[in-house]
Amino acid sequence: MARIKLPPTIRQRRLGAELRRLRERADLNATQAGALLGSSQSRVSSIESGAYAVSADRVRATARAYGCTDSPLIEALAGMTGGRTRGWWDEYRDILPPSMLDMAELEHHAQAMRIACVIHLPGLLQTRDHARVIISAVEPPLSPPEVEHRVSYRIKRQAILYGEQPTPLDTIIHEAALRMDFGGPDVARAQLEHLLSLSEQEHITVRVIPFGSGAFPSSGQAIVHLSGEVPHLDTVELDTDHGSEFLDTQPQLARYRSTLDRMATLALTPTESRDMIHRIAQGL
Template sequence: MVRVKLPPTIRQRRLGGELRRLRERADLSATNAGKLFGTTQSRISNIEAGGYAVSADRVRALARLYDCTDEPLIDALAAMTGGRTRGWWEEYREILSSGALDLAEVEHHARAVRVASVIHVPGLLQTTDHARAVVGDVVPPLAPYQVEHRVSHRIKRQAILYGDHPTPFVAVIHEAALRMGFGGPKVARAQLKNLIERSEEPHIQVRIIPFGAGTFPSAGHGIDQFSGPLAQLDTIQLDSDHGSVFLDAQSQLDKYRTVLDRMESCALPPGESRDLIHRVEKSL
């Protein structure tokens, strides 16, 4: 039997990227870092690409080599080590895109999640029928079994909002998404009722940007913020027709945190948002 090497997970790639940033701040080339660490340039490069698993001790040793004295950051990076996380999403590896698996993994490890969406109810709050209506209308069209794979993956992602320690979740949604009517009136009403019910849970906050709120940034696509153990280890995801784009450079994190803050400032408070959802649901 030939064992196929699995590609690095997004968590492994992020750990490698953070180690690369530490090396670059120390003004060391990969070649020099390898010599000082007693290894090769290719091994350092493989670590930074997420292709070579490293232990917590090795991460701490590299941090010392790079003169990093930020102990909370070192501890957080050390906690990201180990083998590949064999999460439930691995069963979709040969079925869905790597971006879909990356999204599930990032959500699983996030300390908190904040999303903003204009046209769609966020996937973590969608009903099965709503998700099926949305996924079933993509271009090019999917076969029925492909639709069901994507729907089941989306619903399983919602597990982070359940259990004894659910992930804190903030959803900023434009009123337009409430009125899209995906799947017809029956499906749309059930989706809005689900949105109301979920918004009443203590760890879930739904904020609605009403029509007439004026302009706000990034109205054209969805934005997700996944909080890491430290702010500098956050991840931003941009949702587009061609798939997920993950960002983690500090300038990108700063930009999209500001965008999300501004979008949230345009939204109604949670109670008023719930009232608006009620009114839209009754009008269907």
């Protein structure tokens, strides 16, 4: 039986995209780059699409041939090689959309994360019951098994917050998201108590933007900033109605870093935020 070739992961695609950017910065087309590297135009194109795995040494040689002198970036790119690493999320490959699997892979490799939410609470901080209510409300409606698959997937993603080296997480949550009362008082109260418990963890920061804080640069969609091995390799994920949108160009990254920074200036301190979450939970 022929072995099924799996599509490139988002990490492989990002490596290829960064090598393409280095080539373009060197003012080389793919044919010229192939000649410079002792390869071919088709091989260069395959590498840049993430379809052809390359070694760490090959990445270093390619980056230097393109005139890159940023050693930390070169080493970070070299660290993204090694072929296709299978993760727990591959169990869901025939069940969930590819963008959802991409998100789990990005979270797995992130050095740190910043999240800003206005309407919904971050998926990484949701309880199972809260997640089920949210997922059950999507359009078009999902079947009960599909809902449970997505709920279990969301809960498994939260493993990055636990263990010996949990991922640092800084969240900004608007007061509106705390007051949505999804699932009724019992589910909402349990969710807020869970959020309070997590906010006590050393590696998790929760800050609330209260009503009346003024305008801020967000359309209401969740913003997730995932830190790479070096800032150049950061990624922003926007949670849109049509699914996840991943951004990784330097202007895009700069824009959303600035957006998160501006939102942070409107937020309460972590202690003040915990007090507000506690008051809202008591009022349910």
